[in-house]
Amino acid sequence: xxxxxxxxxxxxxVRGMGQVITVGIGFVILYIAFGIMNPVFFSGKNVANLLxxxxxxxLIGVGQSYVLITGNIDxxxxxxxxxxxxxxxxxxxxxxxxxxxVCVTIICCLVVGIINGLLVAECKxxxxxxxxxxxxxxxxxxxxxxxNYNTDSIGDGAKAFRDFFYYGKMGPLYNTVxxxxxxxxxxxxxxSKTRTGRHIYAIxxxxxxxxxxxxxxxxxxxxxxxxxxxxxxVVGLITCATSGMGTMDAGNSYEMYAVAASVIGGVSTLGGQxxxxxxxxxxxxxxxxxxxxxxAGAPVAIRNIVIGVIxxxxxxxxxxxxxxxxxxxxx
Amino acid sequence: xxxxxxxxxxHIMKSFPGVKxxxxxxxxxxxxxxxxxxxxxxxxKSTLMKILSGVYTRxxxxxxxxxxxxxxxxxxxxxxxxxxxxxxELNMCQHLTVAxxxxxxxxxxxxxxxxxxxxxxxxxxxxxxxNINMDPTTIVGDMSVSKQQMVEIAKALSTxxxxxxxxxxxxxxxxxxxxxxxxxxxxxxxxGCGIVYISHRLEExxxxxxxxxxxxxxxxxxxxxxxENRMDTIIAHMVGREIKEKFPRISCPKGKKIFEVRxxxxxxxxxxxxxxxxxxxxxxxxxxxxAGRTETTRAIFGVDPKESGQILLDGQEVTIRCAADAxxxxxxxxxEDRKKDGLCTKLSIRDNIALxxxxxxxNALGVVNRKxxxxxxxxxxxxxxxxxxxxxxxxxxxSGGNQQKVVVGKWLARNSRVVIxxxxxxxxxxxxxxxxxxxxNQLKKExxxxxFVSSEMPEVMGISDRIIVMCDGRVTGEIMAEDxxxxxxxxxxxxxxxxxxxxD
Ligand SMILES: Nc1ncnc2c1ncn2[C@@H]1O[C@H](COP(=O)(O)OP(=O)(O)OP(=O)(O)O)[C@@H](O)[C@H]1O
Ligand SMILES: [Mg+2]
Numbered sequence: 127x128x129x130x131x132x133x134x135x136x137x138x139x140v141r142g143m144g145q146v147i148t149v150g151i152g153f154v155i156l157y158i159a160f161g162i163m164n165p166v167f168f169s170g171k172n173v174a175n176l177l178x179x180x181x182x183x184x185l186i187g188v189g190q191s192y193v194l195i196t197g198n199i200d201x202x203x204x205x206x207x208x209x210x211x212x213x214x215x216x217x218x219x220x221x222x223x224x225x226x227x228v229c230v231t232i233i234c235c236l237v238v239g240i241i242n243g244l245l246v247a248e249c250k251x252x253x254x255x256x257x258x259x260x261x262x263x264x265x266x267x268x269x270x271x272x273x274n275y276n277t278d279s280i281g282d283g284a285k286a287f288r289d290f291f292y293y294g295k296m297g298p299l300y301n302t303v304x305x306x307x308x309x310x311x312x313x314x315x316x317x318s319k320t321r322t323g324r325h326i327y328a329i330x331x332x333x334x335x336x337x338x339x340x341x342x343x344x345x346x347x348x349x350x351x352x353x354x355x356x357x358x359x360v361v362g363l364i365t366c367a368t369s370g371m372g373t374m375d376a377g378n379s380y381e382m383y384a385v386a387a388s389v390i391g392g393v394s395t396l397g398g399q400x401x402x403x404x405x406x407x408x409x410x411x412x413x414x415x416x417x418x419x420x421x422a423g424a425p426v427a428i429r430n431i432v433i434g435v436i437x438x439x440x441x442x443x444x445x446x447x448x449x450x451x452x453x454x455x456x457x
Numbered sequence: 458x459x460x461x462x463x464x465x466x467x468h469i470m471k472s473f474p475g476v477k478x479x480x481x482x483x484x485x486x487x488x489x490x491x492x493x494x495x496x497x498x499x500x501x502k503s504t505l506m507k508i509l510s511g512v513y514t515r516x517x518x519x520x521x522x523x524x525x526x527x528x529x530x531x532x533x534x535x536x537x538x539x540x541x542x543x544x545x546e547l548n549m550c551q552h553l554t555v556a557x558x559x560x561x562x563x564x565x566x567x568x569x570x571x572x573x574x575x576x577x578x579x580x581x582x583x584x585x586x587x588n589i590n591m592d593p594t595t596i597v598g599d600m601s602v603s604k605q606q607m608v609e610i611a612k613a614l615s616t617x618x619x620x621x622x623x624x625x626x627x628x629x630x631x632x633x634x635x636x637x638x639x640x641x642x643x644x645x646x647x648x649g650c651g652i653v654y655i656s657h658r659l660e661e662x663x664x665x666x667x668x669x670x671x672x673x674x675x676x677x678x679x680x681x682x683x684x685e686n687r688m689d690t691i692i693a694h695m696v697g698r699e700i701k702e703k704f705p706r707i708s709c710p711k712g713k714k715i716f717e718v719r720x721x722x723x724x725x726x727x728x729x730x731x732x733x734x735x736x737x738x739x740x741x742x743x744x745x746x747x748a749g750r751t752e753t754t755r756a757i758f759g760v761d762p763k764e765s766g767q768i769l770l771d772g773q774e775v776t777i778r779c780a781a782d783a784x785x786x787x788x789x790x791x792x793e794d795r796k797k798d799g800l801c802t803k804l805s806i807r808d809n810i811a812l813x814x815x816x817x818x819x820n821a822l823g824v825v826n827r828k829x830x831x832x833x834x835x836x837x838x839x840x841x842x843x844x845x846x847x848x849x850x851x852x853x854x855x856s857g858g859n860q861q862k863v864v865v866g867k868w869l870a871r872n873s874r875v876v877i878x879x880x881x882x883x884x885x886x887x888x889x890x891x892x893x894x895x896x897x898n899q900l901k902k903e904x905x906x907x908x909f910v911s912s913e914m915p916e917v918m919g920i921s922d923r924i925i926v927m928c929d930g931r932v933t934g935e936i937m938a939e940d941x942x943x944x945x946x947x948x949x950x951x952x953x954x955x956x957x958x959x960x961d
Contacts, residue, residue, distance in 0.1 A: 319571055321564045324553075328561050331550035338512060338548050339562035340533040398552035 145392035146404040149440065153411050160418035167421055174300060178292075180413035181306035182361045186380050187387030187405040188313050189357030192350045194388050195317075197330040197397025198246055198253035200351060203358045203384050205264035206235050207377025210362020212268040215277040215372025224280075224287035232359050238264055239355025243348030261381070269374050277372035284370075291367035302364055309360065313353060314402045326350060330397025386433065387412050390440045411436065461524070463488045463651045464509065464540075464620055469518035471504055473854070475846035478504045482518075482677045484670055486620065486651040491642060491665050493683065494655045495695050496672035497886040498858025499844045502655050503545050505672070506622045509653075510542040511535040522620070536563070541618030543609050545625045545655075545884070546796060551598030556580035558597055559612040583615045588637050602629045602794075603746055610638065614645075621645065622653040627661060628884050631746045639664050657858070657886050659688065660915065671695055696888040704919025705891060707898045711922075712736025714772070715906045716788075716875045721766030723756035726930040730766075734875060734906040739897055741921030741938075742910045744950045749930035750910045751793050754877050758790040759783045770874060784813060787874035791865045791881055793910075799864035802853030806845060807834045809852045810867045817871065837866035842892055858885040865893060875906040882916060894920050914943050928952050 161167045186203050193200040210231050217227035238260055245256035280287070294301040317323040325346045328336040337343055358377070365376045385395070391408030393400025412433065419429045464486040471479040479501045486492050494502050507513045509520065511530040520527045522538050535542075549558055556577045565572045565579075580593035589607050597605055606629045613621060627635050642652060642665050654666060662669075663685045671678040671694040678694050681687075693699045716734035721727055726749035734740055742750050755761040757768065759777040768775055768788075775786045783789070792798040800809055811818055811830050818829050834848045841862040845855060852863055865881055878897070882890045897907050897920065911917045917924055918941050926934040926949035934949030 320569050321566055321571060324557065324561070324564055324571060327553060328550045328557075331552040332548065335548035335550050335558075336561065338532055338544065340531075340536055341562045398550065 142392050142399055142401040142404060146401060146407060148443070149391055149404065149407050149411065152440075153407050153414065156411060156418070157414055160414060160421065163418075164421045167418065170298075172417075174298065176413055176417050177303045178300045179417060180409050181300075181302045182364055183383055183387050183409040183412055184306045184310060184406055185357045185361050185364075186384040187391070187409045188310055188402055189354030190381070190384035191388040191391075191393045191400060191402055191405045192313070192317065192326065192353045193253075194385070194393050194395055195330045195397060195400055196326050196347060196350050197333065198347065198350070199257065199385070199395070200242060200354045201254065201257040201381045202238060202242060202261040202264050203354060204377040204380035204382075205261045205268065206238055206355050206358035207362040207365060207380050208268035208373075208375060209238070209264045209271075210235050210359040211366045211376040212271045212277070212372040212374060214363055215280050215366050216272045218280040218284050218287070219277050219372075221283075224284045228287070228363060231363065232356070234267075235355045235359035235362070236352055239352040240348055242355070243351035244344075246351070247344040247347035268376075272372060272374075274374075276374055279370050280366070280372075288367040288370060291364045293367075305360065305364070309357065310402065310406065313357075317402060322346065322349060327398055330394075330399070332398075383412065386437045389437060461488070462486060462521075463523055465519075465521040466505070466509060467519050467521075469505065469508060469520075470516045471501075471508060471513065472516055475850060478675050479508075479515075480675045482672065482675070484509075484677070485680070486653060488619070488649045488651050489646055490667040491646055491652045491654055493662055493666040493669040494653055494672070495659075495669055495691065496678075497674075497695055497844075498862075498884075498889055499674075499856035500672040500695075500886075501675040502672060503624055503856070506542060506624055506653060506655070509535070509620075510540050510622060512542075533562075536616055539617065539619035540622070541613040541616045541620070542622040543613045543624060543626050547602065547605055547609060547629075549597045549605050549608065552596065554594050554596055555584075555591060555600075555608050555611075556593035558608060559583070559593075559615050561612075563616070580611070580615070583611050587611055587614065587641055601747065603631050603634055606630055607634060610641075614641070618650065620651045620653070622655075624655045625657065625884055626654075627656060627658060635661070657884060657890075658913070659692070659887065673697055692887055695886070700887060700891060703887070703891065704916070705894055705898060706920065707902060709737035709902055711738055712904060715770065715904075716908075717767075717769040718757060719767040719769070721753070721756060721768075722764040723761055723766075724752065724764070726752035727756050728930040730927075730930075730932055732908075732925055732932065734908060736904045736906070737901060738922040739901050739907040739909055739920060741917040741924045742908065742927060743914065743917045743924055743946050744912075744927040746912060748927040748950065750927050751879055752930070753927070754790055754792075754879050754908070754910060757783070758788065758877065760790075784871075787872070788877070789813070789868040789871065789873045789875070790877045791868055791879060793879040793883070795860050795864045796853075800852045800860055802860075803851055805849045806838075806843070806852050806855070806863055807831070807848040809863055810834050810837050810848075810870065813867055814870050833870045837863075837870060840869065841866050841896070842889070858889055861885050862889065862893075865896070869896070873905060875908065876900055877908045877910075879910045880912065881909070882911070882913070890916075914946060917946070918943070926950050 166172060190200055190203060213234055214227045214231040217230060218224055242257055242260055245251045246253045290301060292302055296304055317326060325336065325341045328341055329343055329346055333343060362377060366372055387408035388400065388405050389395060390411055391404030393404060415433055415436065416429060419432060462485045466484040469479050469482045482505055484505060496502050504513065508515045511532045511534055520530060522540065550561065559580050560576045565576050577593045584591055584593060589611060591604060597608060606626065610626060626638060630638065645652060662683060666683045668680065669683050669691060670680045673695060712735060714733055714735050718730060718732050721730045730753050744750050752761065756763050759779045759782055768777055770786055777783045777786065796802060807830060810833060814833065818825050820826060838848065843862045843866065844859050852860060861884060868876060881893055897909065900907050909921060918938060922938050924936045924938055924941055924946065925932055926946055928950050933952040936945060
């Protein structure tokens with residue numbers, strides 16, 4: 127009994143694990159509930175599809191979580207997804223080698239990340255405003271690259287590209303899922319085990335203290351926005367591979383999905399708190415709700431309302447739990 | 458070597474928008490000595506030390522550390538040179554652990570990976586050396602302010618600094634922790650470190666200080682050997698005039714009962730607290746840190762929920778559910794943590810003073826009367842002698858002590874019945890302390906009830922007429938000031954429940 131408790135204590139001592147466990151339980155309940163309503167939900171095929179639906183949300187969620195943990199926000203994510211989708215598709219329809227197109231796309235997206243980071247950390251613009259600006263600009267770029275039209279099909283030459291990002295499978299898992307998994311592992315490692323990760327938490331927790339301790343706030347903030355832009359870029363490439371063409375409004379309002387996944391998973395919008403495991407569960411809840419409600423025949427409007435309510439309730443729960451803890455500490 | 462300066466600052470100039478914070482200041486520190494840096498609030502002590510530690514860049518002047526002239530200074534460079542600073546305000550990342558905070562900015566890594574265990578071990582060893590009993594994996598935000606301050610000290614020491622700057626390290630510490638700190642300081646001194654010690658608690662100096670440097674209004678005044686018997690000279694240098702009475706006291710006839718708290722319960726730290734307040738008296742609440750004094754004031758003021766108890770004003774029961782109820786009834790609180798609870802640091806001083814008084818300042822339509830507002834601000838600034846460039850600057854840019862004056866100042870513009878001061882003189886210079894005492898005396902003379910929480914024994918004994926002592930959330934004793942001795946107060950302040958049980 128005693129040993130068990132100390133094991134649990136150890137697990138709970140991991141930063142932010144408490145809330146992750148709570149939402150994890152919520153996820154399981156939700157999943158089982160939908161499964162009972164419609165057994166098809168448990169089928170291997172649906173699980174594979176579900177995972178493939180969740181993967182992009184995990185990716186943008188990871189990027190947004192990085193930014194949120196530093197106490198900032200990135201609203202440009204959705205537009206960067208669109209930009210990535212349009213740039214890569216346009217280049218490929220113009221006959222560029224798909225992998226070269228991918229490289230160019232990544233570079234373009236990273237430039238947005240750098241600009242975001244510099245505007246926020248160096249020019250000290252409020253992140254909401256700075257990224258609102260780049261969000262509009264990036265969407266504009268997405269529209270302009272192909273003269274305000276969606277692109278034609280990226281063609282047969284891009285089959286390898288489409289397989290790599292979407293259609294291919296390794297064992298039972300789709301490539302999309304594997305890409306998300308690998309990137310999640312890398313970014314989770316960076317955030318929890320490296321110096322940069324520590325600095326990210328420190329900045330979100332108390333930027334003044336971080337500065338006075340010799341943390342390079344500008345470079346760390348830029349790195350964080352780079353991660354966010356990179357994740358959005360990959361999602362844009364996945365979108366392009368999925369539909370086989372560039373759509374100008376790809377990734378519309380993804381920045382909000384990213385915030386939702388992060389926040390449901392326990393990342394605090396005030397910074398300093400949260401782990402990427404939570405973001406995965408947050409994204410999973412999001413995906414299961416979408417998928418499950420669809421199975422249950424709920425229209426899009428209802429899905430939106432339910433997800434909105436879930437976001438508010440999960441944050442509310444967190445606030446209640448935390449304030450309870452606070453008063454206990456005081457009392 | 459012993460007599461060579463390890464730090465030489467000469468002709469340092471520094472201006473902020475609207476203020477010349479440092480004007481031709483020089484400062485010298487030898488190895489193996491404790492140098493006290495003294496001066497009023499806003500004299501520029503913290504600014505000078507921030508320049509030495511690379512937080513601010515100087516406008517002019519030279520910095521020499523260990524004989525080497527330093528042109529560009531920044532926090533990392535300072536750390537490499539062995540200069541560490543404990544800032545006046547706590548600078549902790551609340552979400553990180555003790556060890557993570559201690560190693561922030563200079564984490565130990567193996568390849569790319571943080572060696573968490575190694576850092577925890579080293580932190581544990583450091584804390585052990587300092588006689589601090591705490592687990593390095595505790596989250597800092599869950600600890601008391603005094604513990605956090607000890608972490609701050611441990612953090613500075615863990616850099617193996619040769620020059621250690623302490624900017625008011627003791628203002629948030631308990632007396633036992635202060636004693637521990639002094640032991641550490643003496644040890645560092647014997648190891649040849651140079652220590653700069655800034656404090657407004659002048660009675661501390663005799664325990665550790667060798668020399669003093671005195672500043673006033675951004676100017677260097679003098680440097681001298683510390684001599685306990687010449688305290689008056691030191692104070693005169695600091696404030697530019699002599700202070701005759703450190704604790705001015707006026708006597709008024711005790712009038713009728715104004716305020717009464719009956720059997721107040723609120724959480725674990727406020728248990729069955731009853732107290733009375735009469736016209737023409739100042740009641741001090743003494744006790745150790747964590748005795749529940751702040752919690753009591755917060756419960757009375759309605760910020761924390763009450764479980765039971767009555768509050769009576771002029772014999773009538775008043776219901777206080779939130780701070781606005783208290784203010785309306787005429788009970789106001791000048792809280793302890795000025796940065797967190799007392800001020801909107803990003804608003805101007807005028808806005809801060811006007812904020813709780815908007816009901817007086819607005820006309821029927823809710824439009825603020827600018828003229829009245831300006832008059833009110835000016836009155837507060839003048840009566841408290843707040844040192845500021847103008848009333849439009851951010852309250853956060855003032856020196857610590859002046860911020861505190863703004864906190865007190867905003868309540869004085871109202872006609873209140875009861876004013877509660879929680880540690881009103883923390884971080885305030887001698888002269889300003891006297892001004893705040895005078896102010897309390899003035900309130901007392903006007904028949905306003907003054908309740909006054911303080912951890913500084915001489916102050917409680919010097920200013921209050923009656924002293925209530927709390928321990929562990931309960932009132933453990935009440936003494937008239939003229940009969941009070943330090944020992945007696947301390948006895949009440951350490952009367953924990955278990956001990957009472959054992960004595961019976
Ligand atoms: N960041 C800042 N921006 C503008 N003015 C500042 C800033 N920091 C300090 N000042 C001003 O510089 C002067 C010196 O302030 P400083 O904090 O050095 O005083 P201090 O001697 O440390 O006082 P205290 O004992 O109250 O801490 C003050 O007039 C203050 O208002
Ligand atoms: Mg200061």
